[in-house]
Amino acid sequence: MQMTAEEREVNKVAAKSGANREIFLPPERERVKDGGKPHVSAKNFSIFYGNFEAVKKVNADILSKYVTAIIGPSGCGKSTFLRAINRMNDLIPSCYTTGTLMFDGEDVYGRYTDEVQLRKKIGMVFQKPNPFPKSIFDNIAYGPRLHGVKDKKMLEEVVEKSLRKAALWDEVKDRLDRNALGLSGGQQQRLCVARTLAVEPEILLLDEPTSALDPKATAKIEDLIEELRGSYTILIVTHNMQQASRVSDYTMFYYEGDLVEYAPTKQLFTNPRDQVTEDYITGRFS
Secondary structure, three states, X not given: OOOOHHHHHHHHHHHXXXXXXXXXXXXXXXXXXOOOOEEEXXXXXXXXXXXXXXXXXEEEEEEOOOXXXXXXXXXXXXXXXXXXXXXXXXXXXXXXXXXXXXXXXXXXXXXXXXXXXXXXXXXXXXXXXXXXXXXXXXXXXXXXXXOOOOOHHHHHHHHHHHXXXXXXXHHHOOOOOOEHHHOOHHHHHHHHHXXXXXXXXXXXXXXXXXXXXXXXXXXXXXXXXXXXXXXXXEEEEOOXXXXXXXXXXXXXXXXXXXXXXXXXXXXXXXXXXXXXXHHHHOOOOO
């Protein structure tokens, strides 16, 4: 597929600035549809563990209210990039970044960025379900309480709304006082999604959210992503090519720290522009 004049011009700028990969710009009709402003924007953004450059000079715009899958072999930098968006990598002492990563026009790694407020707006669900050893109700109410909500009726409303959004309300509404650890694995993962939604984030980061689940539970998580599509910006790291093709609007392919290709999902899977992408999605290496 040929690049538009806009893409060619932006890539010329990237080359002059030292970027080693193309900048991805979504189709103009979708930029206009969304107001033209990226929700997250990386410019020459690199992530290091000590001297090791785990993610290399990423240049990419991620528009709001779409689902973006991040694929690639183990150790390629996809989860590292995902965690960088809400600064979860700050918990690793040797990790640091260069370049810029913007969220809603603000520098994620700026001096005055409040990490607590950032993580309120950019929620994360991890590979393995990690409910708190508390009641189902208290798991969902934890975040709102942390951010100052004390009114019992308001908390009840937040809990119900969040569980409904996570397609879990009907399964747990009669046992909200029971320990969340008694739920099945799939229910626990949807509970973790509900817990994240309770603080009204703008972005959901899903780091291999179904890798520890059986096919039935996986299908429910995928159905949930479909339900949330259009209401949140969703980024999902997955090793499952079929899952990426099913749930996402766009797909990013990482290889050895490079963002090799970033395109509408259908295009990337049917007509990849890079040979490395084609080799990966056709199973020539994993």
